[in-house]
Amino acid sequence: MLCNELVRQSILARLSGYRYRHTLGCEKAAIQLARRFGADEEKCAFAALLHDITKRLSREEQLYLCEKYDIIPCDVEKVEWKMLHGKTAAEIARHEYSAPDDVCNAIACHTTGKAGMTLIDKIIYLADYIEETRDFDGVEPARQLAKHDIDRALLYCYDTSLTDLVARGKLIHRDTVEARNDLILQGVSLLRAVEGSEK
Ligand SMILES: [Fe+2]
Numbered sequence: 318m319l320c321n322e323l324v325r326q327s328i329l330a331r332l333s334g335y336r337y338r339h340t341l342g343c344e345k346a347a348i349q350l351a352r353r354f355g356a357d358e359e360k361c362a363f364a365a366l367l368h369d370i371t372k373r374l375s376r377e378e379q380l381y382l383c384e385k386y387d388i389i390p391c392d393v394e395k396v397e398w399k400m401l402h403g404k405t406a407a408e409i410a411r412h413e414y415s416a417p418d419d420v421c422n423a424i425a426c427h428t429t430g431k432a433g434m435t436l437i438d439k440i441i442y443l444a445d446y447i448e449e450t451r452d453f454d455g456v457e458p459a460r461q462l463a464k465h466d467i468d469r470a471l472l473y474c475y476d477t478s479l480t481d482l483v484a485r486g487k488l489i490h491r492d493t494v495e496a497r498n499d500l501i502l503q504g505v506s507l508l509r510a511v512e513g514s515e516k
């Protein structure tokens with residue numbers, strides 16, 4: 318695993334100015350979340366720095382990397398091909414930055430989530446959503462939930478993303494549905510927060 322300062326320098330050439338600022342924001346958020354919830358700070362920072370490393374690539378370049386690294390796009394990913402950047406970035410992290418498996422796995426699922434996420438998976442998904450340059454509707458409640466309960470924060474992110482996708486008539490990746498179901502089956506609920514605040 319490379320040192321994070323070297324990674325920071327090397328990703329500069331591969332990301333746009335906006336994406337670089339987002340990536341540094343994501344690194345900062347990932348370190349804060351790792352500290353708060355007891356994860357490995359260096360690994361979380363490493364994953365955050367590399368999570369969007371292939372975001373700039375074209376459809377052809379994404380599909381080339383899929384072929385190269387044996388990634389088989391599902392029907393949704395064939396249409397919403399930008400979703401593939403999580404999986405392709407994970408392979409670049411593995412092969413060009415010697416990232417360990419847990420870092421690669423977190424990068425791979427940062428766009429969709431998935432059932433059975435590890436703490437580092439959850440931290441990267443959430444850091445990507447709440448980092449300081451984000452300013453979309455709904456980011457503030459996610460930041461507040463993330464101060465105390467990572468699972469409720471994640472559920473809020475899934476609900477907000479899914480509602481937005483439905484409103485825009487977009488396809489939904491099965492991993493996101495499974496990620497949300499997984500949390501609810503574990504007893505995670507946003508209703509308790511609402512009920513609690515009414516007392
Ligand atoms: Fe991304």
Ligand SMILES: [Fe+2]
Pocket residue numbers: 339343368369445
């Ligand atoms: Fe991102």
